[in-house]
Amino acid sequence: xxxxxxxxxxxxxxxxxxxxxxxxxxxxxxxxxxxxxxxxxxxxxxxxxxxxxxxxxxxxxxxxxxxxxxxxxxxxxxxxxxxxxxxxxxxxxxxxxxxxxxxxxxxxxxxxxxxxxxxxxxxxxxxxxxxxxxxxxxxxxxxxxxxxxxxxxxxxxxxxxxxxxxxxxxxxxxxxxxxxxxxxxxxxxxxxxxxxxxxxxxxxxxxxxxxxxxxxxxxxxxxxxxxxxxxxxxxxxxxxxxxxxxxxxxxxxxxxxxxxxxxxxxxxxxxxxxxxxxxxxxxxxxxxxxxxxxxxxxxxxxxxxxxxxxxxxxxxxxxxxxxxxxxxxxxxxxxxxxxxxxxxxxxxxxxxxxxxxxxxxxxx
Amino acid sequence: xxxxxxxxxxxxxxxxxxxxxxxxxxxxxxxxxxxxxxxxxxxxxxxxxxxxxxxxxxxxxxxxxxxxxxxxxxxxxxxxxxxxxxxxxxxxxxxxxxxxxxxxxxxxxxxxxxxxxxxxxxxxxxxxxxxxxxxxxxxxxxxxxxxxxxxxxxxxxxxxxxxxxxxxxxxxxxxxxxxxxxxxxxxxxxxxxxxxxxxxxxxxxxxxxxxxxxxxxxxxxxxxxxxxxxxxxxxxxxxxxxxxxxxxxxxxxxxxxxxxxxxxxxxxxxxxxxxxxxxxxxxxxxxxxxxxxxxxxxxxxxxxxxxxxxxxxxxxxxxxxxxxxxxxxxxxxxxxxxxxxxxxxxxxxxxxxxxxxxxxxxxx
Numbered sequence: 001x002x003x004x005x006x007x008x009x010x011x012x013x014x015x016x017x018x019x020x021x022x023x024x025x026x027x028x029x030x031x032x033x034x035x036x037x038x039x040x041x042x043x044x045x046x047x048x049x050x051x052x053x054x055x056x057x058x059x060x061x062x063x064x065x066x067x068x069x070x071x072x073x074x075x076x077x078x079x080x081x082x083x084x085x086x087x088x089x090x091x092x093x094x095x096x097x098x099x100x101x102x103x104x105x106x107x108x109x110x111x112x113x114x115x116x117x118x119x120x121x122x123x124x125x126x127x128x129x130x131x132x133x134x135x136x137x138x139x140x141x142x143x144x145x146x147x148x149x150x151x152x153x154x155x156x157x158x159x160x161x162x163x164x165x166x167x168x169x170x171x172x173x174x175x176x177x178x179x180x181x182x183x184x185x186x187x188x189x190x191x192x193x194x195x196x197x198x199x200x201x202x203x204x205x206x207x208x209x210x211x212x213x214x215x216x217x218x219x220x221x222x223x224x225x226x227x228x229x230x231x232x233x234x235x236x237x238x239x240x241x242x243x244x245x246x247x248x249x250x251x252x253x254x255x256x257x258x259x260x261x262x263x264x265x266x267x268x269x270x271x272x273x274x275x276x277x278x279x280x281x282x283x284x285x286x287x288x289x290x291x292x293x294x295x296x297x298x299x300x301x302x303x304x305x306x307x308x309x310x311x312x313x314x315x316x317x318x319x320x321x322x323x324x325x326x327x328x329x330x331x332x333x334x335x336x337x338x339x340x341x342x343x344x345x346x347x348x349x350x351x352x353x354x355x356x357x358x359x360x361x362x363x364x
Numbered sequence: 365x366x367x368x369x370x371x372x373x374x375x376x377x378x379x380x381x382x383x384x385x386x387x388x389x390x391x392x393x394x395x396x397x398x399x400x401x402x403x404x405x406x407x408x409x410x411x412x413x414x415x416x417x418x419x420x421x422x423x424x425x426x427x428x429x430x431x432x433x434x435x436x437x438x439x440x441x442x443x444x445x446x447x448x449x450x451x452x453x454x455x456x457x458x459x460x461x462x463x464x465x466x467x468x469x470x471x472x473x474x475x476x477x478x479x480x481x482x483x484x485x486x487x488x489x490x491x492x493x494x495x496x497x498x499x500x501x502x503x504x505x506x507x508x509x510x511x512x513x514x515x516x517x518x519x520x521x522x523x524x525x526x527x528x529x530x531x532x533x534x535x536x537x538x539x540x541x542x543x544x545x546x547x548x549x550x551x552x553x554x555x556x557x558x559x560x561x562x563x564x565x566x567x568x569x570x571x572x573x574x575x576x577x578x579x580x581x582x583x584x585x586x587x588x589x590x591x592x593x594x595x596x597x598x599x600x601x602x603x604x605x606x607x608x609x610x611x612x613x614x615x616x617x618x619x620x621x622x623x624x625x626x627x628x629x630x631x632x633x634x635x636x637x638x639x640x641x642x643x644x645x646x647x648x649x650x651x652x653x654x655x656x657x658x659x660x661x662x663x664x665x666x667x668x669x670x671x672x673x674x675x676x677x678x679x680x681x682x683x684x685x686x687x688x689x690x691x692x693x694x695x696x697x698x699x700x701x702x703x704x705x706x707x708x709x710x711x712x713x714x715x716x717x718x719x720x721x722x723x724x725x726x727x728x
Contacts, residue, residue, distance in 0.1 A: 001456055001482065001601075009603035013419045030413040033612060037410070046401070049394040050582025052575075055377045081445040081584065081606050088605050092365055110604050118365065211416075211607075218414025220445065220584075220610040237365075239373035240474050241452050241605075242445050243575075246584040248397060248612075 001117040006109055007329035008337075015313075020321025021350030025339040026158075026189070026298045028215040028267040036216075036252050039259045044251050053247030056235055057223070061250045064257035065223060068192045069206075070199040075228040078235055079245040083188040083222040084110060086207035090184050090224060091150075093237045095120050099149040104135055106159055106300065106330035108186060111152035121145075132291055133160040133300070137171045144175065150182040155197070156189035159330055159337040160300040161293030163194065173201045188212050188222075189296030192264065198225040205230065212297050213267050214256050221249045271297055274340040274347050281351045287358050290338065300327070301338040305361045309333055312357075320353040365481040370473055371693035372701075379677075384685025385714030389703040390522075390553070390662045392579040392631040400580075400616050403623045408615050417611030420599055421587070425614045428621035429587060432556045433570075434563040439592040442599055443609040447552040447586040448474060450571035454548050454588060455514075457601045459484050463513040468499055470523055470664065470694035472550060475516035485509075496655055497524040497664070501535045508539065514546040519561070520553035523694055523701040524664040525657030527558065537565045552576050552586075553660030556628065562589040569594065576661050577631050578620050585613045635661055638704040638711050645715040651722050654702065664691070665702040669725045673697055676721075684717040 016022070037045060057079030066072050080086040087110055095101065097119030103111040105124050115122050123143040127133045140151070151172060156163050164172075176183055184205045185197035189212055197204035209222030224234060256263055275292055282288060287304040301324075303312065309326030313336065316322040327335030340347075380386070401409060421443030430436050444450040451474055459465065461483030467475040469488050479486050487507040491497045504515070515536060520527050528536075540547055548569045549561035553576055561568035573586030588598060620627055639656055646652060651668040665688075667676065673690030677700065680686040691699030 001460065003601055003604060005600050006603035009419070009607065010600075013599075013603075016419075025415075027415060030415040032411050032413055034410040036414075046398040047396050048582075049396055050400075050580050051389075051391060051394040052581045055373070055380075081449070084604070085445070085606050096365065114604055216414050217416045217607075218412075218610045218612050220606065220608070220613070235377075236369050236374075237367055239370035239377075240367060240448070240478055242449050242584065243373065243581075244584070246582045248582050249584070 003113055003117045006113065008109060008325055011325050011329055015317055015323060018317055018321065019323030021346055021353065022323045022342055023339060023347060023350045024323055024325045024337050025341050027211050027217040028213060028270055028297055028341045029343070030218060031215045031263070036255050040255050045248070045255065048247050048251055050246070050248060052244045053250055055244045056238075057245060058247065058250035058254060061254040061257070064254055065225075067257075069196050069225060072198065072225055073228065075231060076198070076225050078224050078231050078238060079250065080222045080224060080238070081242055081245060082211065082220045083186060083207050083209035085241070086209070086222040086224045087111070087184065087186055088114060089234050089238055089241060090205050090207065091115060091118070093234045094150060094182060098147065100145045100147045101150045101152060102140060102143055102148060103152045104157075106157070106327070106332045106335075108154050108158045109329070115152075127157065127160065129302070133157060133162045134165055135168060137168055140172060140175060144179075148179060148181050150184055151176060152184045154186045154189070156293055156296040156298075158186070158189060159298055159325070160291070161189060161296045161298040162291060163294065169200070173204070176201065176203065189298060191268070191295035194295055196225070202227060210253050210256060214260075214263055215267060216252070216256055219249045219252055221245055221253045267297075270344075271340045273344040274342070277344045277348045278340070278351065281348065281355075285351070285355050287362075297339060297341045299338050299340065300332075301336045302334055303336065303358065304334075305358050307361055309335060312336065316354060316357055320357060322350045322353050322357075367477055367481045370477065372473060372689055375689050375693055379681055379687060382681055382685065383687030385710055385717065386687045386706055387703060387711060387714045388687055388689045388701050389705050391575050391581040392577065392634055392661055392705045393707070394582060395579045395627070400619050404619050409612070409619065412611050412615055414610070414612060416608045417614055419608045420602075421609060422611065422614035422618060425618040425621070428618055429589075431621070433560050433589060436562065436589055437592065439595060440562070440589050442588050442595050442602060443614065444586045444588060444602070445606055445609060446575065446584045447550060447571050447573035449605070450573070450586045450588045451475070451548065451550055452478060453598050453602055453605060454569050454571065455479060455482070457594075457598045458514060458546060462511065464509045464511045465514045465516060466504060466507055466512060467516045468521075470521070470691070470696045470699075472518050472522045473693070479516075491521065491524065493666070497521060497526045498529055499532060501532055504536060504539065508543075512543060512545050514548055515540060516548045518550045518553070520551075520657055520660040520662075522550070522553060523662055523689070524655070525553060525660045525662040526655060527658065533564070537568070540565065540567065553662060555632070555659035558659055560589070566591060574617050574620060578624075578627055579631060580616070580620055583613045583616055585609055585617045631661075634708075635704045637708040638706070641708045641712045642704070642715065645712065645719075649715070649719050651726075661703060661705045663702050663704065664696075665700045667698055667700065667722065669722050671725055673699060676700065680718060680721055684721060686714045686717050686721075
């Protein structure tokens with residue numbers, strides 16, 4: 001099935017290796033295997049046989065994941081190879097040629113291109129920067145069709161990091177319920193204290209992973225949480241994609257969840273320190289603007305120089321080693337995807353170089 | 365997209381937990397994390413940051429994988445979450461609604477159901493047990509259509525374990541070349557000394573993994589080897605499915621490959637000892653017949669009692685804890701998928717119980 005390049009992923013693949021100052025990484029400074037082994041007081045990891053493990057995911061792991069939610073049982077969950085596969089499996093299970101779906105931009109390109117490749121019609125609605133990157137329920141009602149089957153959102157949004165307001169979500173759920181439409185919500189940037197769609201709407205499907213706030217992208221471990229009947233249907237499709245996520249990733253995920261307070265505290269501290277560093281930079285750098293998110297690891301930086309975002313990103317990387325994903329990847333010019341995840345001192349150095357680059361461009 | 369249950373996978377999920385004597389497992393007795401850590405002389409594993417790693421797979425890992433083949437460069441490879449995802453990505457990249465493909469039964473159900481779910485027409489051709497489970501080239505020529513785009517095979521076959529004869533493969537390649545058709549060959553049961561389709565046909569696509577002969581199913585690490593131009597197209601589709609296989613699995617795979625002689629020798633020894641145990645059982649058990657494969661971990665057992673394979677499998681498991689996947693999962697009655705992978709003594713005990721069960725059934 002024909003698909004164009006996934007712009008963000010392709011950009012990362014093509015450019016990331018050259019990064020000296022990675023200001024776009026959305027995964028908190030990664031943990032190491034030795035750190036997880038040290039947390040494994042029970043010693044389950046080292047002597048675990050590396051077979052397929054439990055096909056739909058380890059039971060203890062699922063019990064710990066459920067603690068990140070208000071509702072659900074073990075069979076409300078199935079494990080996946082990361083959050084993107086979680087999203088893919090949901091779409092593959094539910095969407096058919098001829099269905100209509102609603103997505104938003106800026107947003108995660110997978111939610112537009114995959115349904116299109118299945119032969120679905122996709123309405124892409126805007127998020128309004130001037131209104132703190134919120135969607136407008138009027139747009140949703142206008143786009144709604146008799147065959148609207150699913151609304152696809154990232155909440156917190158990728159790349160803005162900002163959550164949709166409660167009033168919008170309530171209205172959206174209400175409209176979806178009327179038509180028995182699904183809401184697929186990629187919650188990979190959620191900080192696990194805020195609401196999940198799967199706790200608020202019976203046809204709400206939450207996807208998530210260990211990649212962002214848990215600093216364990218390397219586990220490639222994600223999950224889907226939804227109504228058990230839907231999970232059973234997804235598991236049927238899932239058997240054609242992966243056998244299992246494997247007992248090692250499952251057990252490392254379990255170990256991390258048993259130490260979630262310390263891991264999440266570490267992540268929040270790193271993010272907060274980075275936000276402070278950016279705020280300090282913004283005091284003197286008037287050509288840049290950031291609406292900071294309340295949770296998660298990502299935000300969307302706006303800059304005021306008259307250079308397109310691909311050129312900015314390429315020149316910054318080539319000349320200074322400063323790495324951003326351009327807003328072009330999200331159909332949103334004069335923006336850069338900005339990750340609040342790495343060493344704050346390097347972040348501050350990178351931002352200085354970004355200012356120097358903007359000086360050169362405006363002087364020229 | 366609508367898919368029926370994957371019969372083999374569903375059978376495993378529903379029944380495997382009850383197995384006392386697992387006589388159907390196709391992965392050689394799994395290695396442990398501690399064993400891989402002990403092989404890691406360079407100490408790369410423990411202090412590796414668990415980030416996404418190299419998106420399409422670690423370069424050193426790819427170099428070591430290439431040693432399992434006669435041809436290819438690093439960009440002839442991309443890494444996947446196991447061999448089933450490798451197969452899925454190939455099919456998703458190349459197949460379109462309206463294409464015709466050819467597959468074989470008994471064989472891997474994924475190769476029939478996934479293309480059907482895309483709207484492809486699938487011709488399912490028989491393997492002839494009386495001819496050592498070989499296909500007949502005449503069947504292929506008869507089934508061929510102007511829109512035949514791909515031939516899908518497991519070689520060694522799943523579940524018979526037997527390779528297609530060289531003369532058939534030559535004729536098949538010749539016919540495919542004439543029509544520029546692809547051959548997707550799942551080589552997960554290959555013992556790495558025999559030929560690979562990717563070394564013999566320019567449109568041959570090999571998929572494989574660490575799950576069977578490397579005893580590392582728990583890594584969930586597979587790969588696709590094909591022409592670099594196709595790999596680039598697959599990587600485009602792959603970005604919508606997974607970000608990467610992750611640095612931990614990649615590095616563990618690399619470590620295993622650096623010790624492949626000892627790991628493969630261990631696997632061959634286990635398989636051979638099991639084959640001897642089965643042969644000894646067959647001397648007195650005349651109601652069972654096995655055509656042993658030259659390589660790999662799986663074979664297909666035929667039994668002579670008048671009970672269907674699902675009943676045999678369910679009763680054997682319920683009464684004696686002896687676990688098989690029934691031939692029913694491969695549309696092939698009076699057969700059981702038989703794995704040559706576990707402890708030979710337990711295997712022998714399980715087989716004795718199987719004989720006792722057959723005694724009861726024929727006495728009744």
